[in-house]
Structures are given as structure tokens and as C-alpha cells.
Amino acid sequence: MRVNRRSVYLSCICAVILVVTLTWTVWTHMANSPSSAAGSKRDHSLDYFLKKGTIQERDAADVNWYHAANSKDKINEALEGPAQMIEADVLLRGHDPKEPIMAHPPYTDSDITLQDWLSVVVTSDKGIKLDFKSLAAVEPSMALLEEARAQLEGPVWINADILSGPGGLATPLDAQAFLQEVALRAEGDVLSLGWTTGWSPDTDNPGYSWEMVQQMEAICRPLRQPVTFPVRAALLPQSFPQLQWLLQQSDRYTLTVWTGQRDVLNVEDLLPYRQNFNKSRIYYDLLESQISKFKALPRYN
Numbered sequence: 217m218r219v220n221r222r223s224v225y226l227s228c229i230c231a232v233i234l235v236v237t238l239t240w241t242v243w244t245h246m247a248n249s250p251s252s253a254a255g256s257k258r259d260h261s262l263d264y265f266l267k268k269g270t271i272q273e274r275d276a277a278d279v280n281w282y283h284a285a286n287s288k289d290k291i292n293e294a295l296e297g298p299a300q301m302i303e304a305d306v307l308l309r310g311h312d313p314k315e316p317i318m319a320h321p322p323y324t325d326s327d328i329t330l331q332d333w334l335s336v337v338v339t340s341d342k343g344i345k346l347d348f349k350s351l352a353a354v355e356p357s358m359a360l361l362e363e364a365r366a367q368l369e370g371p372v373w374i375n376a377d378i379l380s381g382p383g384g385l386a387t388p389l390d391a392q393a394f395l396q397e398v399a400l401r402a403e404g405d406v407l408s409l410g411w412t413t414g415w416s417p418d419t420d421n422p423g424y425s426w427e428m429v430q431q432m433e434a435i436c437r438p439l440r441q442p443v444t445f446p447v448r449a450a451l452l453p454q455s456f457p458q459l460q461w462l463l464q465q466s467d468r469y470t471l472t473v474w475t476g477q478r479d480v481l482n483v484e485d486l487l488p489y490r491q492n493f494n495k496s497r498i499y500y501d502l503l504e505s506q507i508s509k510f511k512a513l514p515r516y517n
């Protein structure tokens with residue numbers, strides 16, 4: 217009799233635990249569903265680097281960048297170095313054979329093609345960011361990327377300026393044409409979609425306007441990929457409400473703060489971004505001296 221009562225009591229406890237667990241599972245699943253409902257994805261780059269052990273927390277500021285790995289020497293240096301992400305520029309060679317090469321305008325030739333560049337990158341576990349400077353290079357490059365994809369271990373980011381931004385004089389790539397080439401073929405990639413910009417010393421440089429961020433958001437809303445918006449550091453102080461609004465529109469969105477080599481940048485101006493946004497959502501592709509100054513600020517953490 218006593219034994220029976222005890223087993224009834226234990227069964228009740230088990231049932232309660234089961235119900236609580238089920239409710240919790242269903243509830244957390246539902247809480248997460250808005251972002252997964254449309255089949256869209258968050259950026260998993262940080263998860264990848266955490267798993268590799270090359271960063272210790274979900275802090276995008278701990279991801280280091282190697283810039284303009286546009287030659288054999290530079291890509292080899294990048295692969296041996298500590299940076300988790302390697303950025304390089306892609307355009308079509310200016311003469312025959314007109315294939316995708318690693319070069320930044322005004323250069324029109326390079327000692328390394330995208331194909332050879334990818335064949336070295338696949339030997340490493342680093343992430344890559346391909347910056348497209350011409351629409352003509354996109355289609356053949358995506359085909360090469362597709363061939364290398366099975367062997368590429370790290371995150372792949374595809375970048376282009378697709379809208380005119382503050383002070384931007386360069387012509388952006390045609391947004392629809394660019395997305396048509398990449399959006400379907402880059403299902404698992406991060407799309408890095410930016411504005412052309414300009415910056416001049418000793419004048420009031422305008423920031424990203426409401427119209428600019430709204431136009432960008434309208435383009436990105438139907439995409440399924442995670443999107444990062446490359447934003448010019450020196451223009452951030454005058455763009456806070458606009459960029460805050462932009463990040464709030466989807467948890468697929470992140471910022472990648474970059475700087476022009478000659479821009480005058482006060483790293484303290486980046487603190488409002490650091491302090492008001494989730495640290496997993498802002499990457500900092502800055503000069504090494506700026507990064508260390510930024511991280512040494514008392515209010516950095």
C-alpha cells in the first residue's frame with residue numbers, strides 16, 4: 217500500500233516535469249519562429265569562429281580582418297596570419313582572357329585569378345569576403361565559387377555597393393542585377409550590401425539619411441540571407457537613429473564598420489554603437505591602431 221502510494225506520487229512528479237518540459241520547448245520554439253518562419257537565416261559567422269575557438273565570445277568586434285588580399289603574396293600572408301576573415305576585391309581582367317581576378321580599381325590586372333585564389337583559400341579554415349567592383353565579374357565569379365563551395369569551410373560574404381550613399385560619387389552596381397546573380401546562388405552566404413560614400417576633411421560630412429536606409433531595407437526585406445551593411449566609420453556619429461532603425465528591422469541584419477585610409481576617425485564616436493547594440497551585431501573592419509585604441513577605451517566593455 218505504502219509502496220503503491222509512493223509510486224503514484226513519483227508518477228505525478230514525472231508527469232509534471234514532462235508537461236513543463238514540453239511547454240517550455242514549444243514556447244521557446246514559437247518565440248524563435250518569426251525569424252525562421254520565412255526560411256530566412258541569421259548570420260552564423262560568429263558561431264563558426266566560436267566553434268573553431270578563434271573567438272571566445274559572441275562579440276563581432278573580436279573578429280579580425282585582413283584587407284585587400286589581392287596578390288599571391290598577400291593571400292599567403294593572410295592565410296598564415298591571425299585574421300579570421302580575409303577580404304579581397306574582384307573584377308574582370310581588362311584584357312583577354314577576361315576572367316575574374318583579384319584587384320582593386322584603378323588596377324585592371326593581377327598576379328592571381330579568383331580561381332587560383334579560391335584554390336588556396338580552400339586549404340584554410342578562414343572566412344572570406346569577396347568585394348565586387350564590377351557587375352561583369354559577378355556571374356563568372358559565382359560560377360567559380362560554386363565549384364569551390366563544397367571545400368570552403370569558413371563563412372562566405374559577398375559584398376557590393378548597390379546604392380548611392382552620403383557623399384558617394386562612384387556609381388553603385390545595379391542592385392537588382394547584382395542580387396539576381398547572387399541571391400539564388402549564395403543561399404548560405406552573408407550578403408554585404410553597401411552604399412557608395414565620400415568623406416572630406418574639415419567639413420560637415422552628411423550621414424546616412426532616412427531615405428538611404430529605408431531604400432536599403434526595402435531591397436533586403438525579401439532576401440533570405442543574413443545581410444551586413446558596410447558603413448563608413450567617420451559617418452557614424454551623424455547616422456545613429458537611421459542605423460538603429462535599420463538594425464531593428466530584422467535579426468538577419470548586422471553592421472560592418474569600415475574606414476577610409478585617410479578618414480579622420482575618433483574611436484570614441486563608435487561607443488554609442490558598441491553600447492546600444494548587441495555585440496554580436498557589429499563587426500569592425502578598421503585599422504589595427506584604431507581597433508586597439510577602441511578596445512582600450514574605458515567604456516568599451
Ligand SMILES: *[C@@H]1O[C@H](CO)[C@@H](O)[C@H](O)[C@H]1NC(C)=O
Pocket residue numbers: 274494495496
Ligand atoms: C545578443 O544576441 C544573441 C543572439 O545572437 C543572444 O543570445 C544574446 O542574449 C543577446 N545579448 C543581449 C545582451 O541581448
